[in-house]
Amino acid sequence: MIKTRLSAGLFSSAAAIALLSAPGLASAQTSQAALEARIAQLESELNALKTEVVAARTQQAAQQQDIIRLETRPAAPAPVQQAAAPAAPSDGFRIGDHTVKFGGFVKVDAYASRYSGGDPVNGDALREFHIPGSIPIGGTDEDTATDFNARQTRFWLTTDGMVGGHKIGTRMEMDFQTLPGAGDQRTTSPANPALRRAFITIDNWLIGQEWTNFQNTAVLPESADFIGAAEGTVFARQVQVRYTRGPFSVSVENPETTVTPFGGGARIVADDSTLPDFTARYAVSKPWGDVQIAGLLRQLKYQSPASNIDSTATGWGLSASTKIKVGAKDDLRLMVTGGEGIGRYVGLNFSNDAVLNGAGDLDAIGVVAGFAAYRHVWAPGWRSSLIWSAQKVDNDLAFTGLTANRSAQSLHANLIWSPVTAFDVGAELMFADREIETGASGDMTRLILFAKYGF
Numbered sequence: 001m002i003k004t005r006l007s008a009g010l011f012s013s014a015a016a017i018a019l020l021s022a023p024g025l026a027s028a029q030t031s032q033a034a035l036e037a038r039i040a041q042l043e044s045e046l047n048a049l050k051t052e053v054v055a056a057r058t059q060q061a062a063q064q065q066d067i068i069r070l071e072t073r074p075a076a077p078a079p080v081q082q083a084a085a086p087a088a089p090s091d092g093f094r095i096g097d098h099t100v101k102f103g104g105f106v107k108v109d110a111y112a113s114r115y116s117g118g119d120p121v122n123g124d125a126l127r128e129f130h131i132p133g134s135i136p137i138g139g140t141d142e143d144t145a146t147d148f149n150a151r152q153t154r155f156w157l158t159t160d161g162m163v164g165g166h167k168i169g170t171r172m173e174m175d176f177q178t179l180p181g182a183g184d185q186r187t188t189s190p191a192n193p194a195l196r197r198a199f200i201t202i203d204n205w206l207i208g209q210e211w212t213n214f215q216n217t218a219v220l221p222e223s224a225d226f227i228g229a230a231e232g233t234v235f236a237r238q239v240q241v242r243y244t245r246g247p248f249s250v251s252v253e254n255p256e257t258t259v260t261p262f263g264g265g266a267r268i269v270a271d272d273s274t275l276p277d278f279t280a281r282y283a284v285s286k287p288w289g290d291v292q293i294a295g296l297l298r299q300l301k302y303q304s305p306a307s308n309i310d311s312t313a314t315g316w317g318l319s320a321s322t323k324i325k326v327g328a329k330d331d332l333r334l335m336v337t338g339g340e341g342i343g344r345y346v347g348l349n350f351s352n353d354a355v356l357n358g359a360g361d362l363d364a365i366g367v368v369a370g371f372a373a374y375r376h377v378w379a380p381g382w383r384s385s386l387i388w389s390a391q392k393v394d395n396d397l398a399f400t401g402l403t404a405n406r407s408a409q410s411l412h413a414n415l416i417w418s419p420v421t422a423f424d425v426g427a428e429l430m431f432a433d434r435e436i437e438t439g440a441s442g443d444m445t446r447l448i449l450f451a452k453y454g455f
Contacts, residue, residue, distance in 0.1 A: 104155030117442030129226030221373035229389035232371035264401025315341020366394035
């Protein structure tokens with residue numbers, strides 16, 4: 001635009017000069033005045049052009065500065081996005097703020113058992129798993145008895161989530177291993193579901209039915225039997241309130257006292273305790289394995305207005321257990337437990353907690369128990385465990401009489417194969433015996449075949 005206007009001005013000036021020099025023009029004075037006027041006009045137009053050029057250059061410089069500012073200013077922050085929804089769990093499914101999981105296993109067992117002291121009756125729990133205090137004594141030796149069942153089948157449901165800044169979880173677990181056996185084997189081999197575990201966890205707290213804090217389930221040997229090393233194992237599930245902080249945990253748990261009458265006789269289950277049972281546990285894990293030490297303090301109590309009995313005693317126990325790695329895949333598992341008044345916690349209540357003396361007072365019964373198990377991996381999917389378990393009871397014969405249990409032990413050897421993940425088949429040979437204070441004893445020899453699939 002500026003060049004066009006400049007060209008037009010120059011063209012006008014050239015035309016004016018040509019007119020001034022043309023012949024026949026007006027007088028020189030008139031021509032001189034016209035020329036001066038025209039020159040003045042040209043100067044005015046040139047000044048205007050200069051002004052426009054300066055303005056144009058100023059505008060162009062401003063535009064360049066704008067471009068520089070646009071290129072060098074910080075990038076605008078990314079728009080704020082709303083928090084993403086929680087990632088889908090790798091297993092289970094979500095309901096609100098909770099991840100819900102369901103699992104369990106189906107287990108089918110076949111037993112071939114021979115009892116030196118006579119066969120247990122149909123429906124007796126001993127026909128389905130090893131109970132040291134139930135091995136028959138004094139009966140007639142019979143032929144091998146064969147039993148099949150699927151009552152160890154188990155299922156569980158768990159939830160985990162964050163609510164109000166607190167980690168909250170639940171677990172509910174059931175099986176069909178009721179005591180005593182629920183049905184006979186004539187038609188359908190029925191079984192009733194039984195509650196195993198049901199608890200709530202809130203941060204470091206556990207409230208509900210769970211394995212006793214006095215027990216270490218991590219060292220239980222792998223066995224085809226329901227428990228395996230039953231005589232030497234701390235074994236109890238009960239309602240409790242537990243607090244855990246790091247390796248240390250304490251709990252208050254449901255109390256119960258089992259009593260031997262003065263002179264011996266049928267077990268008394270006394271539901272009279274005022275105070276809960278107290279436990280404390282310390283567990284550590286090292287590269288070489290795990291170790292745990294646990295303590296138990298409890299009130300033993302029995303009241304019988306009809307017999308004018310109202311007595312209490314103190315029970316206490318200590319238990320140490322460990323799993324030690326041997327080589328790359330093998331391990332050694334050990335537990336030893338001792339104390340007074342802890343009979344119901346050890347060996348499936350092989351011994352009672354206390355006995356009534358002649359004055360009607362409770363006297364705590366001493367117990368020492370333990371097991372050792374070595375687990376060897378033969379090849380991928382193939383493994384065996386060799387297990388020895390025992391318990392010795394310190395009875396005061398003046399109070400308990402001669403029919404009280406004195407000792408029990410068992411020896412197990414098994415071979416287990418996992419052809420695919422979570423599917424186990426195996427066989428276990430077990431020999432177990434029980435002895436009472438008279439010196440009489442009975443034994444059981446059992447072969448167990450099983451198949452189990454976990455999901």
